[in-house]
Amino acid sequence: xxxxxxxxxxxxxxxxxxxxxxxxxxxxxxxxxxxxxxxxxxxxxxxxxxxxxxxxxxxxxxxxxxxxxxxxxxxxxxxxxxxxxxxxxxxxxxxxxxxxxxxxxxxxx
Amino acid sequence: xxxxxxxxxxxxxxxxxxxxxxxxxxxxxxxxxxxxxxxxxxxxxxxxxxxxxxxxxxxxxxxxxxxxxxxxxxxxxxxxxxxxxxxxxxxxxxxxxxxxxxxxxxxxxxxxxxxxxxxxxxxxxxxxxxxxxxxxxxxxxxxxxxxxxxxxxxxxxxxxxxxxxxxxxxxxxxxxxxxxxxxxxxxxxxxxxxxxxxxxxxxxxxxxxxxxxxxxxxxxxxxxxxxxxxxxxxxxxxxxxxxxxxxxxxxxxxxxxxxxxxxxxxxxxxxxxxxxxxxxxxxxxxxxxxxxxxxxxxxxxxxxxxxxxxxxxxxxxxxxxxxxxxxxxxxxxxxxxxxxxxxxxxxxxxxxxxxxxxxxxxxxxxxxxxxxxxxxxxxxxxxxxxxxxxxxxxxxxxxxxxxxxxxxxxxxxxxxxxxxxxxxxxxxxxxxxxxxxxxxxxxxxxxxxxxxxxxxxxxxxxxxxxxxxxxxxxxxxxxxxxxxxxxxxxxxx
Numbered sequence: 013x014x015x016x017x018x019x020x021x022x023x024x025x026x027x028x029x030x031x032x033x034x035x036x037x038x039x040x041x042x043x044x045x046x047x048x049x050x051x052x053x054x055x056x057x058x059x060x061x062x063x064x065x066x067x068x069x070x071x072x073x074x075x076x077x078x079x080x081x082x083x084x085x086x087x088x089x090x091x092x093x094x095x096x097x098x099x100x101x102x103x104x105x106x107x108x109x110x111x112x113x114x115x116x117x118x119x120x121x
Numbered sequence: 122x123x124x125x126x127x128x129x130x131x132x133x134x135x136x137x138x139x140x141x142x143x144x145x146x147x148x149x150x151x152x153x154x155x156x157x158x159x160x161x162x163x164x165x166x167x168x169x170x171x172x173x174x175x176x177x178x179x180x181x182x183x184x185x186x187x188x189x190x191x192x193x194x195x196x197x198x199x200x201x202x203x204x205x206x207x208x209x210x211x212x213x214x215x216x217x218x219x220x221x222x223x224x225x226x227x228x229x230x231x232x233x234x235x236x237x238x239x240x241x242x243x244x245x246x247x248x249x250x251x252x253x254x255x256x257x258x259x260x261x262x263x264x265x266x267x268x269x270x271x272x273x274x275x276x277x278x279x280x281x282x283x284x285x286x287x288x289x290x291x292x293x294x295x296x297x298x299x300x301x302x303x304x305x306x307x308x309x310x311x312x313x314x315x316x317x318x319x320x321x322x323x324x325x326x327x328x329x330x331x332x333x334x335x336x337x338x339x340x341x342x343x344x345x346x347x348x349x350x351x352x353x354x355x356x357x358x359x360x361x362x363x364x365x366x367x368x369x370x371x372x373x374x375x376x377x378x379x380x381x382x383x384x385x386x387x388x389x390x391x392x393x394x395x396x397x398x399x400x401x402x403x404x405x406x407x408x409x410x411x412x413x414x415x416x417x418x419x420x421x422x423x424x425x426x427x428x429x430x431x432x433x434x435x436x437x438x439x440x441x442x443x444x445x446x447x448x449x450x451x452x453x454x455x456x457x458x459x460x461x462x463x464x465x466x467x468x469x470x471x472x473x474x475x476x477x478x479x480x481x482x483x484x485x486x487x488x489x490x491x492x493x494x495x496x497x498x499x500x501x502x503x504x505x506x507x508x509x510x511x512x513x514x515x516x517x518x519x520x521x522x523x524x525x526x527x528x529x530x531x532x533x534x535x536x537x538x539x540x541x542x543x544x545x546x547x548x549x550x551x552x553x554x555x556x557x558x559x560x561x562x563x564x565x566x567x568x569x570x571x572x573x574x575x576x577x578x579x580x581x582x583x584x585x586x587x588x589x590x591x592x593x594x595x596x597x598x599x600x601x602x603x604x605x606x607x608x609x610x611x612x613x614x
Binding site (some may be wrong): 043045048049050052056057060063071074077078082085086097101105108111118119120 | 139142143146149150153154157160161164167170171177178180181201202203204205206207210211213214216217220221223224227228231234235238239448577578579580581584
């Protein structure tokens with residue numbers, strides 16, 4: 013959980029970012045907590061979204077990269093079908109990632 | 122629902138390039154699965170972070186809808202704000218994490234399947250198994266008391282687990298808990314009985330059979346005294362044809378189940394009694410015959426040639442002792458009586474003692490029969506000197522004691538294929554059993570499931586062995602005869 017401090021009229025929060033992701037709090041400029049939260053969310057969601065795109069691109073290529081070769085029969089056919097289906101989640105993942113990016117931006121007021 | 126997953130050892134050897142290609146596939150699938158799992162973790166962490174941030178927003182007048190006092194309102198308009206919907210964001214993070222995790226599991230499962238279908242880790246598994254077996258054997262040979270104590274401790278742990286898990290005492294859990302010790306223990310006991318030197322026991326794999334030779338000298342005498350040594354074999358007729366025409370190993374195992382296991386489980390109504398084997402004839406286009414002999418396991422009846430003691434004789438390292446085992450004699454005599462010629466191709470399928478009998482016939486009756494293929498289910502046959510002309514398909518379960526009684530892993534070569542099944546919670550072939558508790562996996566239904574799973578894997582090695590089995594009994598099915606054996610004292614008429 014985050015904890016909060018008020019000093020010189022500016023609100024700030026200790027970070028709740030995932031481990032290794034730096035806080036983007038600008039200590040010099042008076043900001044509201046919502047701006048800080050938005051900055052932090054935007055930063056780590058952006059990072060994970062980029063990584064997600066890379067990994068899922070690789071997953072999408074699996075039917076070509078891992079073709080069953082001379083392995084034939086029912087099991088090989090089932091393998092091919094299941095391998096091709098691993099990309100089925102991609103549209104949902106892409107859509108959810110786009111939503112996450114948008115939501116992490118927030119709406120400036 | 123109980124399931125069995127199989128690993129395959131031996132059989133067709135793949136080229137190095139082939140194996141490297143499939144190893145690459147497994148590495149790639151495993152890598153993608155790991156990265157997706159890591160991604161799922163990151164999205165889950167993000168979800169937690171976003172949820173935590175939600176509580177921070179209560180301090181923002183805009184997001185929390187605060188209008189408590191003038192100073193707050195002034196402050197609210199004096200700095201820029203961002204309207205955040207963190208609940209929806211957390212939800213999206215959770216959705217992506219779930220997709221990543223689910224796809225990672227699918228990829229890992231596919232990688233495991235490829236590795237098992239191509240036996241990619243078979244050599245490494247066999248090497249580590251051999252090292253473990255030899256180490257336990259050495260320990261058992263030198264510290265038998267401590268080895269027994271350790272075994273009992275593991276067995277006790279298994280029992281406690283069973284009580285916690287099932288709410289009642291189930292001895293099979295004790296057996297399961299000692300699975301990894303069984304081969305080494307048996308080797309150690311064999312090594313002590315046969316007085317092996319420490320170095321000799323490390324190099325050898327046939328300690329159990331040497332031990333059995335020594336024990337069999339005494340046990341056979343006692344058995345002959347109690348049960349008699351005169352064998353009667355006669356043809357019997359069931360109320361319906363129990364072992365029908367079969368085209369492959371899977372159906373042969375089904376016939377074996379119908380003949381033996383179904384009777385032991387009380388599910389058979391054909392009127393056949395214990396100590397009965399089946400001989401099926403297949404007539405080829407050129408008029409010659411091929412044969413399938415179906416041999417059930419130990420029934421333990423007082424006058425049956427398939428009693429408990431006969432197992433010791435069948436396991437002996439000495440060919441003369443093995444040939445004299447009642448069950449081997451009974452099957453050989455029935456095969457002669459059924460009309461199997463010296464050069465007729467024969468396939469034998471056997472469960473437990475029936476499988477050992479098949480191995481003994483393929484080892485010691487080569488001058489009488491042309492045994493082309495044997496299928497053993499749950500039989501300890503690793504050290505039998507089976508002719509290199511005979512193909513061997515062995516099906517064993519990981520946690521059954523019986524198949525481990527040989528104290529060694531089966532040979533690995535093109536003609537000898539071993540399918541090892543292990544219980545699996547989610548994947549694999551379903552075991553056709555009505556038991557709702559954990560039971561001993563020596564029942565044939567488990568071997569049948571293991572073979573089915575191996576077939577489903579699409580392994581080339583399994584396919585080749587199945588094809589060979591089919592080629593041995595190729596021809597038109599001409600019927601099955603049933604032969605019953607009984608033991609008695611010589612002077613009982």
